[in-house]
Amino acid sequence: MKLKHIFISLSASALFFTSCRNEFLDEKPSDAITKEELFSNEQGLNIALNGLYNSLQSSNALGGNVQTLNELLADQAFVALENSGYFIGTREPDQGFFKADIIYFYNLWDNLYKNIKNANEILANEGQIADNAGVEGTPSNVFAQAKALRALSYFTLVTHFSENYGEGNQELGVPLVLSYDISAKPARNTVEEVYAQIIKDLEAALPDLSDQGSNTRINKTAVELLLSRVYLAKKDYNKANEYAQKVLDNSNYTLLAKNQVKEFFSSDFNSKERIFQIDYNSKDTNSSGPTQTWGVFSIYRQNFATKAFYDQLGDKDVRKEVWYHATSQNPNVNLNDYTEAPNLVDVSKYRSNVDPMLLFRKTEAVFNQVEALYHLNPSLAAEKLEQWVKTYRDEDYVLTAKSGQALLKEILNQKNLEFFLEGFRYQDLKRNHLDSKNLVTGVSLKSTDLGFKAFPLPQYEVNSNPNIKQFPGYTSAK
């Protein structure tokens, strides 16, 4: 080879790398796109909305753990001594579960703020995307759904991580983050501010929502039902009653009747009772949801309702041995094999990892109304409660406690008999200052205890945000 040729080839290769070096170095990912690519039209907006529902599916919050923790942290459910380790801290005495470094608090907080981030990213495009006649739905409907889901996430946050509305420490709500900013280190907003934002979002969403379409999308009635929940928590009983009544009056939905109870959780996923639920399917399963730890079909059958809970069901109650089983439905694993037998009751609401997670159903309106009326007109509350149980669940039901705290307790007990594992019990007791005493585990939580005031912020959050305050009483690391 001639010297000349060598130099030519060397300089040729040098040239190659210099002339096209930026093309050589510029690489684009194969499975992700930019903001401009996504939010260029209505189709992209719909894709982003699906992304928000996708984070809602996570079992870390509304896809399972909110429901599970609301039972296990209260009085009528427990983790059996024979367990796989999930949720085992809920058995610890002295509020041992309520530590800032418990993963469940991290996951709950993290997932709810991920929902909020996804909603904020959609809402940042409000008013900028034209309606395309060829695409089903409208951009304004998408934005309304995003607002409603953001409000649902904030409501879940504030009811768990802050004290009840109007009580105790009102400074420590949760940070209101309404737009994405990776550098933000937000302080907590007040409880009042958080509720105001929730109501603002829900009211803004209402006009653009409808009841048409699938029950796997948040809709107008779900928002009305959520408003009745929010006003109940806000102690605005008139409005709680008003929105509950709206839901009850809506003929698109019907209260779950006695003869529908049996199929309701096993096959009737399009029941008129169901208002809004999170969809799962065989390609998109909820494998870490309730079926991981609850019930006869679970992989780790370890979470149970108590016998005391079960014993509240009358003999003719249609839910008995349908939703709740005191005798095992699995011949291989006898409930009597468990140490805590005969205290264990299987909950059979969720049977498959593709069952939708039910977040809103019509019967909740009955209970929201009854609880609101308890404050406004106790005798009417008693009457409505008795009437509902008799009509819809147990014909032999007789309400004995007609007033006072006994009535309140009965309202909430009846609510839990209906809504066990649907995400209410811990919040219901907290809102109403009722102590929780678990007869199986011995764990007790007084209404004045820290664990009933607020969940601890995840230690991670305290570590990474100088402006956020841990709820007083929780040990923060250093």
Next chain:
Amino acid sequence: MKKQVFSLSALGLFLGLGGLLYAQKTDSLKTKELEAVVIKGVYGIKQSAEQVSGSSTKISKTALESPTGVSVDNLLQGSGPGIMSSAGSGQPGAKAITLIRGISSLTSGNSPLYIIDGVPVASGDISRSTATQNALSLINPNDIEDIQVYKDGVATSLFGSRGANGVVVITTKSGKKGTARINLTTEIGTSAVAYDKFEYLNAEEHVKYTALAYFNSDNLRNASKEFNGDFSKAYTKAVNFFRWDGKTNTDWQRAALRENPAYSRYNVSISGGAKDVTLYASLGYLSQEGVPRNADFQRYTGALKGTWQASDKLKASFSLNLSRSVQNTPSTDLTFANPMFMARAISPTQRIYNADGTYNTNIVSVNPNFNIIAVQDLNLNKAVFDKVLSSLSLDYDILPYLTFNTSFGIDNNSGDELVYWNPDIGDGYKPSSANGNGALSKSFTKHFTWNWYNFLNFNKRFGAHSVSATVGIEATKRTIDIADFEASGFPSGIYKPYASLAANPTAASSNRISWGLVGYIARASYTYDKFLTLTASARRDGYSGFSDYYGNFYGVGGNLELSRIDAVKNVFKSLKLKASYGENGNMAVGPYTKLKLYGLGFNYDSSNGAALSQTGAPDEGLKWEVSKKTNIGLDFSLGRRGSVYGTLDFYSNTNSDQIFDEQVPLTTGFSSVTRNLASVRSRGVEASLGANLVKQKDFQWNVNANYSYNDSEILSLSSDNGTGISQIDGRKAFEVGRNPSEFYMRLWAGVDPNTGQPLWYTDGTKTAVTSNSNLAQLSFTGKKALPTHIAALNNELVYKNFRLVFNINYQGGFSVYDAGSFVTDTSGQHFIMNKVKEDLYDSWTPKHTNASRPEILANGNNGDNGASSRYLYDGDFIRLRSLELGYRLNQEQLNLKGLKSVYLYVRGTNLLTYVFDKDLKFDPESNSNSYSNTISNLGIYNSLQPQMKQFIFGVSLDF
């Protein structure tokens, strides 16, 4: 900047000092023989011994010929100062953690760059769905001629962009001119667990333990007093709980683990060469069983290397390495499918098989169906990886002093991983799954790298002055293509790991990651009279992952060969003082991290979904992480033959503008953002000393030892975060001023002798204790996972036909954490699972108040098993890494035609292990593979497969 000034003035000092001394020297250059051995290094750069500046370590031939592990990085253990290598797990083929001069990066890679025959190869763990696959396990150590480890700024600066964590340069074997030489090596061996002091309860003890849990809880908590103080009632309850027949005492470990995993290795090589051509070819096979019955590793390798002096100016060299590894890797970590974990944890009261010989699937355990023996038998975790590594390089002497080098290489690693869960027992049994029982997942991965460099090397001597200069360009492209599918719904009772049997395909995906790197290199070196050498190099690199792609790196170094001075020469054969300073980069980040992106695949209701899934680099973008390295040292050899030799180096490396995953408030929707932020400094001392004690015809004895001290400290972290503490996985946290591998957890304060309750210190000051873990703060423990001291002693003795080689390693000043203890070493929590003996015999009772374990209570004693320093142990150990005794018969003794020599040997690895902490039950060389970053994995024992000790018998025949 201070560092830079310091190093430059140190360099100046050396030069000044040397100049003064040199002026006094009488011996003149003219009388000296000028010829020096010229070494061809990376990029075709030629250097004579004294021209080599900077700090590097050559790995001994013995380490390569008598391998103590299957992968190249396993062999780096104890091989030289400044190299810390610690096995990940005992799974053959598992990734090792290899650190050159300590920790450089907090949240990104710390692995050195590996270059084989000029090609930067894939390293680290390249498995995706199976437990671990060390990319370097695909290289047969037997095919390696030479390994050089470059450590300091000037030695690594040639590699610029990727030199931050050190560089390991591997050259494969070439043929030598002359008649054909054939070598045949056969090794067979057996193994055992190297170190395991765990002792677990037997069936009766476990029942007793459980009875105590019931009994104590009844006394303490239960007002109804179920047992009325009668322990036998509690015992009966425990017997009933386990449905124990009073006889069964299953040794699950014996059933799940191999007592003596087998090993074999066969290697055949032929090498030789004619006038212009040399050839080396080899075939190798290695098989190593792991400790669990379902762990094994097999490797097939082939190598071919040829050189051809095509003309007096042109030399070509071609190498090809082909290999395949087939590995079965049971689940690791604290999963119910990890046989190491479950075989300890399942109660010995339970039977493996039913009376009719079928698997027992009604076990009193975390899950009645989870029979670990059946899981081992019926499930599969199998990885097959193929590697093609090939390079062609050409050297053309344009002029006697000017050479052009070009080299093109490819490294292709393709993986085919299979995870199969049978439909009936274990993870695959999913009664709530809409897709049916059983699951199969296949993952295909292709790591393809090509690399091309072109260099002009100038080397000329002008009287006493030698000058060498280099300019070049290097380009690298790597693409990683992945494709996966999953299927579920396998028919019960049929155990075939193929998706065709499955009713429901459940997932399919594919994607690609790709990056490019381009570097422009210049280097110059000047040597005066073999006395003074100055080297400078500079490199400009562009990498896809950075916002502006490019960064500039450089290194300067100088050394003085003081033996050129008569006064010195009388004592030292060689005495080289050296100083260097260099700035390297660290790629340390994926190609797309800088971009703010919306990931697709966040689907809902069977339609497309997208979500903001990657923050991208905030406003300021991402740039190169810079590692500033300062080194001062000396190399010496004493005596006429240099029979005593050693090195001493002091270094300080500061990695600033690190590619750091800064923790951000979760309210952003993310947990971290990647920025150029933190800064870490590693300082240390390295020394080695060796001696050829005897050097006679039939008696040679070499001994050498090395020692390294390393101290790493975090200099800065993000400025505005809350507590200044960044908690990371692996029970550790970062804080300015601390070692980055310091453990962070609640501080255990023992057992309250009065109540039997666990105690924790309320905070790091250790002034108050509490029995309520809510009131105990997470605190820094003062203990860290990264060893401060590493030492090794190597011995090689040849007497007549006998040969004795051994290597002893020491690592000290570090701690290890037992992550699985929260299940198997507790006071009643998870009593369904078996426990260590101490939990029964040294737990608190009213009569035994001075106990190491709290009182046993059903469901645990105040959360005694929460993560705390209770489960932290000192890791310091001394280990007889290898010992080989051999007997060589040479041609005369054999008197067999064609057979040149026979070498018979026995080799042991990890034969003896001494640990300093008497409570340490598991192998101190334990590093998890569960986390993405090195520091998290360090020192975390999560029921890993244990390291093995091996006894190997070998024969090596030379024809």
